[in-house]
Amino acid sequence: MNLAWRVQALALSLVFLTNNVWASENAEHANTDLVRQAFTNWQQGKGTVFDLLAPDAIWTVAGSSPVSTVYNSKTDLMERAVRPISAxxxxxxxxxxxxxxxxxxxxVVLWNGKATALDQRPYNxxxxxxxTFKDGRVTExxxxxxxxxxxxxxxxxxxxQQ
Structure with a gap:
């Protein structure tokens, strides 16, 4: 391969590499912005982060406690976890x-949550x-x-009862 072809191949490789890095960084920023806005909406009573979930999202509560389990869809999570807590x-x-x-x-988001339970004790x-995101939706x-x-x-x- 002559020098001109090598330079051209190197230039094309750099273009593809740069485009992939740029696309990855854009996705990171877009996903971060979605999460930040969802938390802001939640603070303002205009929705929650759960609004970002894909219908078939898998949600795992880590650990080995009685509340640790895998929820196999957004509906499963909302019915078996979110509603019982909110109630x-x-x-x-x-x-x-x-x-x-x-x-x-x-x-990855680290956050504090504060509420008051029905027995008037704090829940902190x-x-x-x-x-994990795919196409602007949380899938896992x-x-x-x-x-x-x-x-x-x-x-x-x-x-x-709700």
């Missing part, structure tokens, strides 16, 4: 984001959600939290 709260959970980190199609927890989440605090709420407070 025990006098106020909605108010989130405060501590940090958001993104790499490729993954966004710290969460770390590892979220692994949630880390103080499962003892959540399990205590679920055992201590009788739910209101």
């Amino acid at each position: 025990r709260l006098a106020t909605p959970i108010s989130p405060t984001v501590r940090s958001i980190i993104a790499e490729d199609d993954v966004v 927890n710290t969460y770390l959600w590892h979220m 989440v692994t949630a880390f939290l103080d499962t003892y605090v959540l399990d205590d709420l679920l055992r201590r407070v009788k739910p209101v």
